[in-house]
Amino acid sequence: MSNAPVTAEKVLPPALPSSGYSRVYKHYVLIIMMLVYACNALDRQILSVLLEPIKQDLGLSDTQLGLLSGMGFALFYATMGVPIARWADRHSRVNLISVAIVLWSGMTALSGAASNFLQLGLARVGVGVGEAGCTPPAHSLIADYFESGERVRAMAIYSLGLPIGVALGYLLGGWINEIYGWRMAFICVGLPGLVLAVVVRFTVREPIRGQSDGVEVTDELQPLTEVFRFLWNERSFRHLSIATGLLAFAAYGGATWFPAFLIRSHGMSTGEIGSWLAPISIAGGVTGTLLGGYLATKLGKTNRGWYAWLPAVATLLSIPFTVLALLASSSLWVMVLVIPSVVAPAVHAAPVYSTVQGLVEPRMRATTTAILFLITNLIGLGLGPLCIGIVSDLLAPHFAEESLRITLLLGLGISVWSAWHFFLAGRALNAKKSTPQYSPTTTDCVGDQ
Numbered sequence: 001m002s003n004a005p006v007t008a009e010k011v012l013p014p015a016l017p018s019s020g021y022s023r024v025y026k027h028y029v030l031i032i033m034m035l036v037y038a039c040n041a042l043d044r045q046i047l048s049v050l051l052e053p054i055k056q057d058l059g060l061s062d063t064q065l066g067l068l069s070g071m072g073f074a075l076f077y078a079t080m081g082v083p084i085a086r087w088a089d090r091h092s093r094v095n096l097i098s099v100a101i102v103l104w105s106g107m108t109a110l111s112g113a114a115s116n117f118l119q120l121g122l123a124r125v126g127v128g129v130g131e132a133g134c135t136p137p138a139h140s141l142i143a144d145y146f147e148s149g150e151r152v153r154a155m156a157i158y159s160l161g162l163p164i165g166v167a168l169g170y171l172l173g174g175w176i177n178e179i180y181g182w183r184m185a186f187i188c189v190g191l192p193g194l195v196l197a198v199v200v201r202f203t204v205r206e207p208i209r210g211q212s213d214g215v216e217v218t219d220e221l222q223p224l225t226e227v228f229r230f231l232w233n234e235r236s237f238r239h240l241s242i243a244t245g246l247l248a249f250a251a252y253g254g255a256t257w258f259p260a261f262l263i264r265s266h267g268m269s270t271g272e273i274g275s276w277l278a279p280i281s282i283a284g285g286v287t288g289t290l291l292g293g294y295l296a297t298k299l300g301k302t303n304r305g306w307y308a309w310l311p312a313v314a315t316l317l318s319i320p321f322t323v324l325a326l327l328a329s330s331s332l333w334v335m336v337l338v339i340p341s342v343v344a345p346a347v348h349a350a351p352v353y354s355t356v357q358g359l360v361e362p363r364m365r366a367t368t369t370a371i372l373f374l375i376t377n378l379i380g381l382g383l384g385p386l387c388i389g390i391v392s393d394l395l396a397p398h399f400a401e402e403s404l405r406i407t408l409l410l411g412l413g414i415s416v417w418s419a420w421h422f423f424l425a426g427r428a429l430n431a432k433k434s435t436p437q438y439s440p441t442t443t444d445c446v447g448d449q
Contacts, residue, residue: 021207026145029204030154033138034161036097036200039193040134041165042172043108043127044073046189048256049173049270049277050182052263054120057182062396062404064117066389069256072121074382077128078374085136085370086224093137093366098201100133105193112186135373140366143357144207151357152300156293156350163285163346166255167278174259174274209362227367230360236428237359240308240352241375243421247315248380249387250415251345254322254408256385257392258338261408264401266331276335284339288314288346296351305430307355311348312422315415318344326409348422355429387411 021029047054051065060068088096107126114120138158146154169189176185231237259277262268292310299306318340325337353369360368388407395403 029145030142030157032200032204033142034158035196036101036134036138037158037161038165039101039196040131041162042168042189043104044131045166045169046173046185049170049259049274050177050185052260053177053182053270058116060117062389062392066386068121068124070385071382073124073128074377076125077132078377080129080132081136081370081373084133085366088137088140088366089364092206093141094200094204094206096133096137098197100130101193101197104130105190109187109190112183136366136369139353139357139369143365144209144362148358152293152297152350152354155354156289159289159349160286163282166285167282170281171274171278174270178269178271222364227364231368231371234359236425239421239425239428241372243418243425244348244352245376245379246414246418246421247345247348248376249384250411252381253384253388253411257388257404257408261404265405268331280335280339280342284342285346288343289349292347293350303430305426307351307429308422308426310351312419314344314347315419319412319415322412326405
């Protein structure tokens, strides 16, 4: 067997431009991808504002609701992401994203026809499988449209889709449920995604892989075991993935159950909740995302550790405000004090995702994002809502309706744990003399073991 190294990419001649697309078109694609992510977040998040009406209608427990919004969705969302991303690293990412939108939008609409826990659970599994085909190929696509110096800002703009989608989920879900019921809410937010799928399929072009980096990429994929081995040997990736997972545990768990907390502890209606949380989510999420992108670009020029330290600082600063919000007796003060806890989680998106994309060569990018999501979503999206539901049920005999308030307060310890791993990731990044990179001329992986 030959020991000759496998060449993954080669440098292009200087005469070839790093991008064959105009600046206007690249930003058009970026905006479309942001809207796709918003649609993705909308169809995922709408369940949170509908949990209490669904519980009353179908007679479900908090544990069952935690399964629907957490592990039942995340298990398929996270695990399907890796094989889908491997496909995306070889084939058309545009086609894949288009099909994924059709699947998750259709299954969201179908959720409105569920008459029991099993049917709603199967529909949520379908949403999870579809949404697994969104962010990994989208990150890879954006990385091939934008050069390394533009990626933090591009990832920040793409990440704006999350707060926009979450805000629309609160607003549309809350008011449609108020007027027409929770079933119609699922149908109304699901069907428009089919139009977006057509727009993506016929207006977004598949870019040449590696062109934004000035490299030519072969059709050969690195073995999945090689990708896992490299990422595991990279201390910065290990800590970033654990930190992001723990942050997602606190953020997704809190966001999923916060509307139910407002209903139980403050007697608010879903319409009121939507009207409050929609502007808070979009303003806080956009602020956090853009602030993270701006500060990471500025501070990261002299010290790469800030790509991870920024989320740590933001998370720790938000905790006292979250405690006060959960303990406040006035719903007005709850809404005011919760704003920092909406801003803080969004700070991590641009610096973390752009850093991860810079670790590997172009045909590993979608797979790398999927592996990151596998770790973070199983911890965060899967266990966060589920664990809160279980603990709330366990505390209910002693604290009744206030069990959810106490559970959310206990969950803040996870945020401190997350900040610690972000700090360790920053030290790992800052300790290196150059940006960690997958070696393009050998099957061996260069990490910081």
